[in-house]
Every structure is written in structure tokens, then in C-alpha cells.
Amino acid sequence: MRVLADENMPFVQELFGEWAEVITRPGRQLQAADLHDIDALLVRSVTHVNEALLSDARRLSFVGTATIGCDHIDTHLLQQRGIVFASAPGCNKVAVGDYVLAALLRIATHKNWQLKDKTLAVVGAGNTGSEVARRAEGLGMRVWRCDPPRADAGASGLVDYAQALTADVISFHVPITHEGPYATHHLLNAQHIARLNEHQVLINACRGDTWDNQTLLARQQGEKPLTLVMDVWEHEPRLLAELVPHVLIATPHIAGYSLEGKARGTFALYRALCQHIGQPERHSLSDLLPPPGVRAVSLQAAPEQHRLEQLVRLVYDIELDDRRFRRGLASGHAGFFDQLRKEYAERRELGSLLLSDGWVDARLGFKTLASAADNH
Structure with a gap:
């Protein structure tokens, strides 16, 4: 064969x-x-x-x-x-959950936010969106789930897209579709982009074509830019290079690459x-799977938000991915995007790190002694 x-x-x-x-x-x-x-x-x-x-x-x-x-x-x-x-x-839903968690903690530092005071809208409440919602709830954030196909099928507890676009952070986790009542191509279009306020954050870790990148660039070059986290881009592996300097975290479609x-x-x-x-x-x-580089950390108290960011970075440093992306783009090498993906360094999930019980919310994805026992 x-x-x-x-x-x-x-x-x-x-x-x-x-x-x-x-x-x-x-x-x-x-x-x-x-x-x-x-x-x-x-x-x-x-x-x-x-x-x-x-x-x-x-x-x-x-x-x-x-x-x-x-x-x-x-x-x-x-x-x-x-x-x-x-x-x-x-x-790769767990890996994307790790990526968004790392991004949220980086955003919080950048904007001097306490995430427990903020609202996150998950657009697309499937496998990956549900994992992201779980992480945000573990941070104490108020989470809105938006999924029009599920809402129309009778699912409860969902908000409509208009409400989702009013959240402090909006994270997209939808497939790309071009036709029908639930088409997601340019789901974030010029009309939506114009209505967002400058304090909002947008995260895209699904498909690049769900956002109108050219219109986003125009918004970012104006007086009230948004805060953007972009792992995916329109027309990959080609991308709108002019947009990158206006993005807080930019990576080459590796959110799920654990x-x-x-x-x-x-x-x-x-x-x-x-x-x-x-x-x-x-x-x-x-x-x-080989053994992780760091197996366990002993905590003496519940970590504050900045300590939690340090714990996440011990396993996955999203800023390192961002720096590699920007260096690759600056090199002028036409194939840098795919080369970064091909040569992506081994990245473990947060669940590879064992933490002492009781100090960290299990929804954040770390392994505890109790969860390790449950798995056996």
C-alpha cells in the first residue's frame, strides 16, 4: 500500500x-x-x-x-x-484554546486590563469555540456564545451576531463557507468594522477569509484602530503585509499547531x-508523545493574572511566534509563511504541565493531580 x-x-x-x-x-x-x-x-x-x-x-x-x-x-x-x-x-481544539488564552493574557498586559471584568464573545460555538469559551470562563470573563446555525436549530443560551460584536473581545471560530444563509466569507465586513469601537479586541484563529483584511487595514490606519490578534490571513500564504504592523499579535496559521x-x-x-x-x-x-521539557510546578497560592501569564509562557510563549513571524515577513522571502509552518518548533499543550491542586481553575487547561488521577 x-x-x-x-x-x-x-x-x-x-x-x-x-x-x-x-x-x-x-x-x-x-x-x-x-x-x-x-x-x-x-x-x-x-x-x-x-x-x-x-x-x-x-x-x-x-x-x-x-x-x-x-x-x-x-x-x-x-x-x-x-x-x-x-x-x-x-x-486541535485544545491547542487553539491554549493560543487564545495566551493571547488574552498578552492583551490584558498591553491594555492594562483585568480580564475578569471583561466580556468575550465566541463566534462559532463548535468544538474549538467551546474550548475557547471554557478558557475565558476559567479566567472569570463573562462569555457570550454566538452560533446562528445552532440558534436556528433550537439551541439555547446563544446571543445574536449583533450582540456578539459589542463584546470587549470577539474571537472567531467558524468554518469558511461562501454560500447559503450562514456564509462566513467576510463575516466581518466593512459595515461591521465601521461600527466597532477603538477599545475592542478581535481574534481570528479560524480562517483568514472570514475577515475583510483590506477594510481592516483602512480602519487600522485611521484615528481609532482596533486591537487585533491574527493567526490567519486572507489569501494565505500571500497576505496583506501592510496590515501586520497594525496587529498586536501576528502568527502564521499555527494556533492549532501543538x-x-x-x-x-x-x-x-x-x-x-x-x-x-x-x-x-x-x-x-x-x-x-515524548516527555515535556517541564513536567510540574508547585504553587503555594492562587496565581494573580500576571503570574498566570508566566505559567502559560513556561509552556507556550506566543510572543516568540509573533517575533518569528515579523522577522520572516521582514526578510522579504516569498515563502516565509509556509517555511515558518514547516519548521515550527515543538510546542506542547498546557495540559503537559502538572500543577499542584486547588490553585488554578481546571478550565484553563493545565493538568492537576486530581485531573491526572481521573485520566487513569
Whole structure:
């Protein structure tokens, strides 16, 4: 069996190599000729699986994406061709939760805020949005959940989009769709941007095309700019470079790039492909992960907000990602965006750090002695 995988997917050789020939390629550069004699294709969000890519895929019987979203996959085409499809829902929600938590603490320092006094609106209350809401509630923030499709289906406890746009912090966690009543392309459009006040913060860790970047630039160049956190950009890997100096935290689509998150994505496809071909599973997710650099911290009291930021930075320093992004952009290298993603340093989740019980809210994502016992 021949398996073709995105070169940025970890552990593919360890999981599939015992019974398959594993070939890796840059995901954004995959072409139809690469799939000529491939049985299984494993991709991430940068690969568009469509008619053009599959035009010469005569042996292909399985396609998997190690991502939550599937907007880059023509699932109808796969169904027509009888090709089994698998995704990895929820695989990187914890990593995105870590990213937004780190961003919120950085914002608080920048704006001299106490986050417990602020409101956060989560636009898109699915797997990832719910994780972000949980982190914000762990900080003591008032959280509004906004999800029009769920609201129309009868879900309770949700606010409409107009109210969400009045929150102190608005964090977007929606898939990208271009048509229908819930289209998310330019969900944040010129009309919305004009109505926001200069004290508000916007976070985008889902898809770049959900924000009108050109209109945002015009707003940021005016007298009342917003505070922006942008992990995703319109037209990736090309981006509106002029916008970057007006962004507080700028990163290259790596919010979900924890080692655990990427491992979960690959492992979900391993399980799906094993089931598809009748191959017994010989590995577990825990087999793949190395021990963290820092295992445990003993606390003597509940940490204040600035101490909590230090704890987060002990595991994940979001400012380091921001600096690398800006240096890459300044280098003038056309491929810097994808290079940063390809060479992204190993990043662990907050749950890799064990804290003494009782001092930190469990919703923030750290592991405590009690939660460790529960997992066993």
C-alpha cells in the first residue's frame, strides 16, 4: 500500500510505516501526477482536494484530512468516486484554546486590563469555540456564545451576531463557507468594522477569509484602530503585509499547531485507515508523545493574572511566534509563511504541565493531580 502525506504531519512513518510505503510532500505543492499510484492521501488544510488534483488518481481509495474543517475537500466528488473520507474533528481544539488564552493574557498586559471584568464573545460555538469559551470562563470573563446555525436549530443560551460584536473581545471560530444563509466569507465586513469601537479586541484563529483584511487595514490606519490578534490571513500564504504592523499579535496559521494536536490529527486518520483496510491498530496516541521539557510546578497560592501569564509562557510563549513571524515577513522571502509552518518548533499543550491542586481553575487547561488521577 502507498500512502502520500503532507510533510508537516508528524508520526506518519511511525504509525503507517509498518504496513505501507509512506511518501511525504509539501502539502501546498501536491499535483495530480503525485497521486498516480497512491492508495491513501493524508492532507492538511493547505491542500485542496478537488477534480484537478484527483484527475490521475486511479488507485486512490482513501482521503483523510488531519484537520477539523473540511472546506478544502470536495467531499461530494469523493462520494461520487467511492473514495472513503475521514477527518479529525476536535483534534486541535485544545491547542487553539491554549493560543487564545495566551493571547488574552498578552492583551490584558498591553491594555492594562483585568480580564475578569471583561466580556468575550465566541463566534462559532463548535468544538474549538467551546474550548475557547471554557478558557475565558476559567479566567472569570463573562462569555457570550454566538452560533446562528445552532440558534436556528433550537439551541439555547446563544446571543445574536449583533450582540456578539459589542463584546470587549470577539474571537472567531467558524468554518469558511461562501454560500447559503450562514456564509462566513467576510463575516466581518466593512459595515461591521465601521461600527466597532477603538477599545475592542478581535481574534481570528479560524480562517483568514472570514475577515475583510483590506477594510481592516483602512480602519487600522485611521484615528481609532482596533486591537487585533491574527493567526490567519486572507489569501494565505500571500497576505496583506501592510496590515501586520497594525496587529498586536501576528502568527502564521499555527494556533492549532501543538505537538499533541498534530498527533491527534494523524492518529485519527491512522484509526480510520486501519478500519478501512481491516488492519489491526498496533499503536496508541500516548506512544507517540515524548516527555515535556517541564513536567510540574508547585504553587503555594492562587496565581494573580500576571503570574498566570508566566505559567502559560513556561509552556507556550506566543510572543516568540509573533517575533518569528515579523522577522520572516521582514526578510522579504516569498515563502516565509509556509517555511515558518514547516519548521515550527515543538510546542506542547498546557495540559503537559502538572500543577499542584486547588490553585488554578481546571478550565484553563493545565493538568492537576486530581485531573491526572481521573485520566487513569
